Amino acid sequence: MLRIRRVQERIESEYMGDEMKTPVHLYIGQEAIASGVCAVLRDEDAVNGNHRGHGHYLAKGGDLKAMIAELFCRSTGCSKGFGGSMHLVDTAHGNMGTSAIVGGGIPIGTGQALAFQMRRLDRVSVVFFGDGAADEGTFYESVNFAMLKRLPVVYVMENNGWAVCSPTAARQCAENVFHRGADPELLFTARIDGNDPELVRAAAEKAVARARAGLGPSFIECATYRILGHAGCLQQDPKGYRDPAEVEAWRERCPVRTYRDRLLEGGLLDPSALDRMEAEIAAEIDAAFAFARTSPLPTADDLHTNLFRG
Template identity: 85%
Template structure:
């Protein structure tokens, strides 16, 4: 079903919010106030926005090191996220985790893992828990093409098919695992070889830079999971415009062709969707100016909150080591 104008504007707002937050982090990262490594999501915003638009607050997501977009699209608190990047006690992980370990359980952000593929079995286990509890909640796992090299993906998917678990596996194929291109690690065009029985596993390979297509495909997968019909695997083809980690000037030179980067910049999901909505008359110049102003105010406030928040103290070292 086509999106109405309000749904389109909300989808765009989510994407633009993620982009502006990432750009602000990138612009200030070299000031060295953020002591944690960061893995920016610039270029992949359509996936987080499209996927999370299909989810409820009580649905769960598990993410990876490149998690800012997922966290924000799922409703995570921006102030708490920025405080975590500044390693402050008001951070979403109380300053213990940094950029690669964001959590906001109230909104279904169950945590992110810096271990490549580490969130895949955890998200699968959450799907098992939902089924055993008789709930119609859905577990979504985000991971990159590097994690698709890990055996844990195929073990987890096999178990999810066997038990018909409400899990959606979302592969964000941005073409690179650090400095290794996908073509040097996989012998076929598809990272996932579509050999599974479609009754057991719904699969799709889509343009991950098209937020409406991502949303449409994901809503089918989520509906299937809620109905008890089992897991899905959605491969979203996209590109990380910046490097693997850090800001632009920290990206090693030479491993990517400049023409490749330029070509993908032309396919920027935020700019492309903005032009589409403006062409349809859904987004006016005044709408866009108002949105940009609101986001700038919100982001300024989040950075100020992070800077003004206290650091953890030595008295905090014994906290959160054991569950109660």
């Protein structure tokens, strides 16, 4: 969680320098979800993130240098400089790609689960998406199909309360239908505090074990909050659509700080170890940004590579 947070803070602090020629959607405030879920996955398990996918990519083991190079649109980026922030791929660690289309990763992740099942592979597909994507019809179609086929897929809804500038209460009149409408034998569901990494991990362990046992899909709703704006850095966020008191209240529930304090108070982490973590992470981030800045841009010849020709 700390590593994801520090990477996001560095991106935010440098974004207005205009070297990163791509929109960014930062994950600050939601780190416990990706960290908790990916902690129970294997490299060969698949993850599909979304436009706010930096945390998913890093928690699943994605290469940091390649991610930062992608933000700088360099040829050493994880999508060779053509994808940008919203299209991160690292298949060696199960990062199967992210989509800028709202809800776009949901049917893709469902299809990957179907492929695992058909090929008799002991693998699980996890799909991360926001509350805005839960309004898309493809979400309900995918979950229904996953229940029908008992697919090894876990749907993780990161409910941060906002779809751009539209609050959840203005779009959804009741709790998500799957918490009450689905047969529990066909779909395991849980609604949890997404800022508590231990609760997230416990729910993910149950869902992943169920998937591996051939018992079908799961749906986990994680209540959380994006501390920064929808896109870009803090100063680019439109004013007036969120109550500052709401933002501050959630800032006090910061998953990184509250879990750090819990570990320190419980004697599971000492200040010197925390200092070493901070130093190691800072050095890694410095190296990643240096790598990105010194990497070459794609060339005109690169326009014709990695294309499918039917």
